[in-house]
Amino acid sequence: MDEHRVPGRSSSDPVDPGATTSSPGGGDLAADETAQARAELSRRNFVLRALAFIGGGIAAVLGIPVIGFSSAPGWQAKAPIRLLSTSIVPTLRSSALTSVGRVADFEVGAPQFVKVDRPIVDGWVAENAPVGVHVVRTSETDVAVFDPHCTHLGCPLAWSTGSRSFVCPCHGGSFNSDGDVIAGPPPSPMVRYEVQVQDGEVFVGALQEGA
Amino acid sequence: MGRIGRFIDERLDVSPLVRAFLDRRMPGNIGWFHTLGSATLFLIVVQIVTGIALSLSYVPSPDHAYQSVLFIDQTPFGALVRAIHHWAAGLIVLLMGLHILRVFIWGAHRYPRELTWMIGAGLFFVVLGFAFTGYLLPWDQKAYWATVVGTNIAGSAPFVGGAILEALRGGEQLGAVTLARFYGIHIWVLPAALLLLVGMHLFAIVRQGIAASPRRRPLVESEPGLSRREAYAIEYAAEKRAGKPFWEAILKDATVAAVLTVVLLALALGPGAPLEPQADPNITNYVPRPEWYFLDLFQLLWYFTGNLEPLLIFLTFTLASLIFIFVPFLDRGRHRHPRQRPVAMGLTAVVVVGVLGLTYLGASASPPGVVRVPPTEGMSGPELGGLQVYNEQGCSACHQILGIGGQAGPDLSRAGRRIEEADMRRQIVTPQNDEMPAYDGLSQQQLDDLVEFLKSLR
Numbered sequence: 001m002d003e004h005r006v007p008g009r010s011s012s013d014p015v016d017p018g019a020t021t022s023s024p025g026g027g028d029l030a031a032d033e034t035a036q037a038r039a040e041l042s043r044r045n046f047v048l049r050a051l052a053f054i055g056g057g058i059a060a061v062l063g064i065p066v067i068g069f070s071s072a073p074g075w076q077a078k079a080p081i082r083l084l085s086t087s088i089v090p091t092l093r094s095s096a097l098t099s100v101g102r103v104a105d106f107e108v109g110a111p112q113f114v115k116v117d118r119p120i121v122d123g124w125v126a127e128n129a130p131v132g133v134h135v136v137r138t139s140e141t142d143v144a145v146f147d148p149h150c151t152h153l154g155c156p157l158a159w160s161t162g163s164r165s166f167v168c169p170c171h172g173g174s175f176n177s178d179g180d181v182i183a184g185p186p187p188s189p190m191v192r193y194e195v196q197v198q199d200g201e202v203f204v205g206a207l208q209e210g211a
Numbered sequence: 212m213g214r215i216g217r218f219i220d221e222r223l224d225v226s227p228l229v230r231a232f233l234d235r236r237m238p239g240n241i242g243w244f245h246t247l248g249s250a251t252l253f254l255i256v257v258q259i260v261t262g263i264a265l266s267l268s269y270v271p272s273p274d275h276a277y278q279s280v281l282f283i284d285q286t287p288f289g290a291l292v293r294a295i296h297h298w299a300a301g302l303i304v305l306l307m308g309l310h311i312l313r314v315f316i317w318g319a320h321r322y323p324r325e326l327t328w329m330i331g332a333g334l335f336f337v338v339l340g341f342a343f344t345g346y347l348l349p350w351d352q353k354a355y356w357a358t359v360v361g362t363n364i365a366g367s368a369p370f371v372g373g374a375i376l377e378a379l380r381g382g383e384q385l386g387a388v389t390l391a392r393f394y395g396i397h398i399w400v401l402p403a404a405l406l407l408l409v410g411m412h413l414f415a416i417v418r419q420g421i422a423a424s425p426r427r428r429p430l431v432e433s434e435p436g437l438s439r440r441e442a443y444a445i446e447y448a449a450e451k452r453a454g455k456p457f458w459e460a461i462l463k464d465a466t467v468a469a470v471l472t473v474v475l476l477a478l479a480l481g482p483g484a485p486l487e488p489q490a491d492p493n494i495t496n497y498v499p500r501p502e503w504y505f506l507d508l509f510q511l512l513w514y515f516t517g518n519l520e521p522l523l524i525f526l527t528f529t530l531a532s533l534i535f536i537f538v539p540f541l542d543r544g545r546h547r548h549p550r551q552r553p554v555a556m557g558l559t560a561v562v563v564v565g566v567l568g569l570t571y572l573g574a575s576a577s578p579p580g581v582v583r584v585p586p587t588e589g590m591s592g593p594e595l596g597g598l599q600v601y602n603e604q605g606c607s608a609c610h611q612i613l614g615i616g617g618q619a620g621p622d623l624s625r626a627g628r629r630i631e632e633a634d635m636r637r638q639i640v641t642p643q644n645d646e647m648p649a650y651d652g653l654s655q656q657q658l659d660d661l662v663e664f665l666k667s668l669r
Contacts, residue, residue: 073381079373084521087363090385115493123388132493154359158495162605169498171513172619183619
């Protein structure tokens with residue numbers, strides 16, 4: 001082994017246990033020493049294996065809960081498992097029915113951005129927090145409500161009155177007032193909210209993700 | 212050695228270790244370029260020290276994060292410490308990139324230092340992880356939106372994308388859970404990985420000695436019949452004989468560290484650390500832009516479109532990462548000198564130009580939808596009217612004129628030269644493709660002016 005070593009390098013290798021087997025001398029004494037060395041070597045191997053076993057056991061027993069806890073949001077993920085994964089809007093989720101105004105407040109074909117307080121749950125935080133939505137009146141009686149995040153990478157979508165489209169400032173994605181993609185990289189239409197119209201008042205419910 | 216030194220040495224006998232470390236010989240032609248690695252290490256130490264200090268006053272919760280950063284900035288030296296942490300983060304990415312480039316050009320990733328390279332590649336990803344998790348923490352607009360985009364990019368991996376995304380965010384939404392997780396990853400998980408990898412990297416460097424600079428002809432001609440290890444050992448021993456002691460080289464490293472300290476202080480006291488308004492998830496006119504070192508990746512996303520985009524992004528990043536990690540096994544061969552490796556050097560140049568080009572394009576691209584094209588001198592009345600129509604109708608959401616506007620539609624900088632007037636009129640009112648909305652609500656005057664304006668673009 002020594003002749004392969006880079007010259008000038010310090011020899012700090014642990015003592016090779018095999019070296020004891022080639023000790024000079026002869027006779028029974030040497031044979032005894034050799035047998036003793038062999039026994040020691042096999043015990044050494046045993047101890048090292050036992051150490052690996054004990055260490056592995058401890059790592060598994062402690063590692064499973066630690067890694068399991070840390071990665072829980074991953075293996076509890078609601079996103080479907082599929083080849084072409086899609087982005088997920090960052091909006092704080094709420095399933096409550098929240099009024100965003102009356103149908104008559106909105107002009108047909110002229111989307112409006114509305115912020116409403118909704119009861120959200122964010123980890124250990126449960127509170128009323130403002131949530132912004134694009135409200136589009138599509139006919140005399142119908143209203144569509146969109147989440148204001150691009151389906152490409154989640155950048156904020158603003159309605160551009162001139163080009164009559166929702167425009168994404170990141171990579172130029174744009175959507176028409178129905179939320180359909182008209183240009184750029186977004187892979188899917190804008191995310192809609194569940195909408196209920198009761199007596200002319202518009203209520204939004206849960207996000208309709210993956211729809 | 213003073214009395215305290217003798218006291219310690221009498222008990223622990225450390226002076227032989229110190230002597231062996233300082234006096235070990237190293238190859239001679241070690242110059243300023245070799246300080247890039249130690250400069251990176253120096254900045255890592257700066258980050259650890261300033262990061263610990265910042266953590267004393269920072270609270271990782273959406274209710275308090277931004278206010279606690281404002282509080283840090285108002286505490287004596289707080290703004291300075293935060294600014295040093297901010298600028299050192301950027302400098303680490305820069306110096307690490309240059310260090311990687313230096314090592315590759317010098318051929319120091321070759322046998323027997325493949326493992327050192329791969330550990331270093333791991334360090335590169337850990338540092339990018341630090342950058343990514345770090346800039347959420349101030350909870351300002353840039354923080355929030357960069358993380359929205361970043362987690363979505365991570366979520367583009369096939370099959371496990373959703374799981375990765377939700378593991379990062381701590382659920383589907385980006386909020387309190389996300390911030391706590393990013394903080395925990397930033398101050399515990401990544402530092403642990405960093406210290407482990409830095410330890411391994413340094414162990415490998417000290418154990419093997421620093422790679423000699425490549426020579427077109429080796430110092431000693433290799434004898435036939437020697438193993439690769441033997442030939443290397445003889446060659447490296449000759450390099451060390453012709454070399455110098457290690458303590459000689461530390462002076463250059465220390466000089467660079469001192470210069471970096473001055474640069475850091477200048478940046479921290481000059482521009483300081485930026486802080487945008489507090490994160491507002493419900494804003495529609497914010498234009499997300501990443502930190503400069505992610506601009507190249509951000510710009511790259513312009514060029515992936517269609518349904519297969521997430522897969523293409525994932526495959527590109529994965530392939531690039533694998534090539535980067537395993538490059539010592541791809542770029543082999545006898546010669547280490549860059550002039551004897553034309554293919555490797557050519558590809559390196561392509562990568563460098565690509566990264567610089569994408570960064571430049573990303574930095575100079577103006578966001579679509581929010582810009583107006585300014586009038587230029589000597590425009591006629593109808594042309595000015597047309598420009599007004601162009602701006603009012605938001606044409607620059609998709610089209611570019613002389614670098615202003617989006618990239619979704621064709622560049623109109625030379626529309627007057629490229630497009631016939633009749634085609635212009637038809638395309639505006641009744642577009643032939645699905646992507647462009649029909650502008651059939653324009654008055655005849657508006658349309659005439661707009662066409663007049665477009666015709667003037669030559």
